[in-house]
Amino acid sequence: MLKEKLAKRMNTFPLSGIRKVQAEAKELESHGENIIHMEMGMPDFDTPEYIKKACIQSIKDGHVFYTVGAGLLDLRKAISKKLEKENHLTYSTDEIVVTIGLSAGIFTVYAALLDAEDEVLIPNPVYPPYLNIPHLLGAKTIDYSLLEINNYQPDITEIENKITKKTKAIVIISPNNPLGSILTYDSLQHIAKLAIQYNLAVITDEIYERILFDKAVHYSIASFPHMKERTLTLNGFSKTYSMTGWRLGYIAGPKEIMPDINKLHGHMNSCATTFVQDAAITALTEEHEEVEKMVTAYQQRKDYLVRNLNKIEGISCTNPQGAFYLFLNIKKLGMTSEEAASYFLHTAHVALVPGTVFGSNGAGYIRMSFANSMKEIKTACFRIQAAVEKLKK
Template sequence: MSVRIAERMNRMEPSGIRKVNEKALAMERAGEKVIHFEIGRPDFDTPDYIKQAACKALAEGRVHYTSNFGLMELRCAISDKLRRENNIIYQPTEILVTVGLSEAVFAVLATLLNAGDEILVPDPVWINYINVPNFLGAKAVSYHLIEENGFQIDLEEIRAKLTDKTRAIVIVTPNNPTGGVLTENMLRELAGIAIEHNLMVISDEVYERLIYDGEKHISIASLPGMKERTFTMNGMSKAYAMDGWRLGYVAAPEEYITVMNKFHQHNTTCAPNFVQMAAITALRDEADEVQRMVREYQDRRDYAAKSINEISGLSCRSPKGSFYIFINCKKLGIKSAVLADYLLEKAKIALVPGDVFGPGGEGYLRMSFANSYENIVEGCKRLKEAIDAL
């Protein structure tokens, strides 16, 4: 029989990151030694106290459904965290526990956007923020994050792109893929625009704990007049090295949470019970595990950024947050996808071409320094040799 696929699926692009990863894995299966700088996941193991909590929960029979909204104890722990660390007062009933941040993105956008609506999205950005609006029949309108501007937002560009169809603005801080961190002044001015034009803000803060050089993460929902118009999204993946556990959350006014839960009910039902129990422990019993990981990330970042800036034809800013370096390769005059493929074939290092994150990423490569210090040293050596050979 003929294969018939819904037209909407043509509006969703496959992950360019996973395309690189699949090729790298195939090379490894063929016996090649590839250094992975493409996947945005911590290379650390999940802290032992969190794993022990999951094992304890399993032993106690925590294997059944929870409330679709998530365990009340977890929602209370998230509420406490947001008050303590982000200066936002969200009640537990204003929190929805999701299966990773990816599901949270889909739930928020499906709740917020009608076909034909517009949403302002950074360029470059994690591609989900373009794919999901397209899938829903809405329009993702890009605003540019420019290296020369420190990857901050051009507020005049935001104003110029607002129309009567604009429903919301997406911000990702710290940013994937640039590593930029939005300043407090920038967020205050952006908040003013959102209030003036009655816009919602979707704030992706999953990298908030991975921050360097004395920078400070500010949650836009903590600013005056913004809690009622912000979806604050976060999860356990990056800070706690729990990416495979798939645990995220959204905090927003209860009216939105109630509607999002309808999507969540029919999409995944609930996050796994024992994973939720482990997340409670992570949020309440953390000692210095995250700080130790961040110190190691900073050492890796410092070495990688210095090494890249010493390679003729390449340059980079030292990122203020996340675990990504956005490598500027424009001087080489080679398309980023071609260069990434060359580096994978020639040097056996897997990097993501910048155009995967939108047109503004062309001329860049994303490097994840969530890898061992030894692999970063070897990877930078291979990178220099391969670039010098061009």
């Protein structure tokens, strides 16, 4: 009976392709198979001890009640200082809203900006919520390509040709999930020029900004001339501080729009968890070498994988500059992305995500997360190589 009452939009709203792989891998594990999980974008490090202690102390101190919807003032002050120091951005505390994870931030920003029939430009490939949520709102996504042949930099002419009178915003993700690429200063400069010329809002996801390799540099587009007033910057604590289960993110944007962002966020979530916010203040203000140590480990894993996977006949990958993902080109294996991911899961017992989960330009690719131990990574490489050799027999 109740199924008949579901909104029609739910008939086409997809299950997360990443979670689908995870569920299949867990099912195999329940039958005794040893699966190496490289499907989830989840750091394998424990949350740093100093952050956990701060959370425990907050609970002991009785900080278990609602906060104001925008988040604890001290946390917004700490975020403001972080943005000024690391991103060259000046935001007052009333230009920041603390959300329950970055996912809630994505939904909130989209819901605040997009009316039905509005168009939003999104990269292809892209992290799936950026593709799926606009459709839920009745808006339309128009993709622009990030291709391996272009080192995953956008074609600015393509973007400009896709701008119409209905285009309201453009999404950028750098460092990128699923590609591990970083938008260059020149690419960002060109996007900023288009945003100003065509009066577009910019939604920038910078959740992986601290996870950088080989001396790569991250730039925040809101720091470019005349861009702060049209940019919404999304970030959070999940990746940098290995706080995925803590669910804490934030939105920074111009003062004229943030009361509406906060109003919508308040109706959806009331506020983020109080003692988690206290822990986040400590994360920002008392960090020493915890993040650097994690990034050093990611660098070592990335270097090992790039070196060894490129030795496997039929598989290749570019050298990512950020995040903790490899986008493996498997076109020479003669399989679709879905077939390859399924093959490696069932034959090599390595869980990977089909590239098509992230859009049509993911065809011929699979995403691998190297947020896993070096021991597991070495075993995964051995298993993948053995599985590829098996294809030749």
